[in-house]
Amino acid sequence: MKMILDERGKKYVLKPGEEFQSDFGIIKAEILDNAEIGDEVKSHLDRTFKIIKPNINDFIDIMERRCSILLKKDIGYVLAHTGLGAGCRVVDAGTGAGAIALNFGNVVGPEGRVFTYEIRQDFAEVAKKNIDNFGIENIEVKNQNIKEGIDEDNIDLIFLDLPKPFEIFEEVWDSLNVGGWLAVYAPYIDQAKLSYRIANKVGFYDIDIIELLERGLEIRQQGVRPKTRMVGHSGYLVFARKL
Ligand SMILES: C[S@@+](CC[C@H](N)C(=O)[O-])C[C@H]1O[C@@H](n2cnc3c(N)ncnc32)[C@H](O)[C@@H]1O
Numbered sequence: 001m002k003m004i005l006d007e008r009g010k011k012y013v014l015k016p017g018e019e020f021q022s023d024f025g026i027i028k029a030e031i032l033d034n035a036e037i038g039d040e041v042k043s044h045l046d047r048t049f050k051i052i053k054p055n056i057n058d059f060i061d062i063m064e065r066r067c068s069i070l071l072k073k074d075i076g077y078v079l080a081h082t083g084l085g086a087g088c089r090v091v092d093a094g095t096g097a098g099a100i101a102l103n104f105g106n107v108v109g110p111e112g113r114v115f116t117y118e119i120r121q122d123f124a125e126v127a128k129k130n131i132d133n134f135g136i137e138n139i140e141v142k143n144q145n146i147k148e149g150i151d152e153d154n155i156d157l158i159f160l161d162l163p164k165p166f167e168i169f170e171e172v173w174d175s176l177n178v179g180g181w182l183a184v185y186a187p188y189i190d191q192a193k194l195s196y197r198i199a200n201k202v203g204f205y206d207i208d209i210i211e212l213l214e215r216g217l218e219i220r221q222q223g224v225r226p227k228t229r230m231v232g233h234s235g236y237l238v239f240a241r242k243l
Contacts, residue, residue: 001135002037003054003062007047011054011062013133024049056106056134063130065097066123070161071234073214074185075103078159081210081239082181086111088156091175093117093146098127098139100159105131105139114139117146119162150175161185166198173202176242184238192236204240211236 002014006024014020020027025043035041035051042048052058057072078100084090086109092101095118104114116139118124124143131139142151146162150171157180158172165184172182182204186192192209199207215230 001054001059001133002032002035003052003058004032004041005050005052007049011058013054013062014051020049056102059130059134060099060102063097063133064126065099066126067096069097069099070185071214071231073212074234074237075100077210077212077237078183078185079103079107081208081237082157082183084108084157088112089152089154090114091117091146091150091152091155091158093160094119094123094162095127095141096123096161098130098141100161101127101139101141102131102134102136104157104159105136108138110138112138115142115152116140117142117144119143119145156180157183159183159185164191166191166195169195169198169202169204173204173242178242180242182238182240182242185235186238187233187235189236192238195238195240199238199240203242205243206239206241208239209236210239 004012004014014032016033017029019029020032024047025045027041027043031041037051037053039051040048084107088108090104092104092114095101095116101114101116118127121143124141128141147168153175154177155175156177184195186195196207196209216227217224218227
């Protein structure tokens with residue numbers, strides 16, 4: 001897969017055999033098809049574009065989505081907190097456009113497996129298309145309601161990003177390996193609190209609720225200071241371990 005980057009840093013996916021058009025001009029299909037990763041090409045308006053190979057974050061930035069997707073700060077922390085690695089087996093629900101499912105697939109590698117449940121057929125189709133386009137083969141999209149049952153066992157991580165996740169914590173327990181993790185993303189503190197209490201009741205250990213705040217810095221002539229704009233809130237992360 002090839003991507004094109006304009007002078008502003010804006011990214012676009014290239015489809016083989018298709019002409020490219022943007023407000024920075026037109027580039028013929030044959031120029032793009034013959035261009036190699038790292039080449040620079042010019043549009044008819046003499047604007048410069050760079051051809052790059054998208055990594056997973058470039059791809060997620062531009063992939064089709066019909067609902068909100070998890071932010072990198074939250075995805076990164078789930079991976080780090082649970083120690084996910086090559087060969088692990090993951091259950092994920094709901095899939096949405098597939099942002100965290102793609103990250104799970106990327107981290108567990110060819111020896112691992114990701115089973116991602118999405119209740120809505122239209123969302124499941126978009127996620128499947130995104131995953132196929134990224135070219136990763138270890139993710140299975142299941143157009144199923146996870147609350148009707150988790151088909152898999154021997155799972156290392158079950159990640160739930162859906163309403164009332166605590167309704168299935170007992171099923172989650174049964175599907176997890178000893179040492180495996182439950183992780184929940186909850187936009188509301190009430191859902192996070194209930195998740196904590198019910199995880200405790202089911203018998204999970206190492207239960208934690210985390211909120212991550214990310215603030216960039218701006219470098220100005222007068223000095224360096226935090227940016228005045230930041231994401232005020234995304235969600236709470238609840239972690240619990242089967243031991
Ligand atoms: C906020 S989106 C998920 C975003 C996604 N986790 C990501 O990586 O960006 C929540 C998704 O959960 C799905 N969903 C809600 N209840 C579900 C259920 N019981 N089983 C499977 N999917 C469900 C919704 O259709 C929606 O696509």
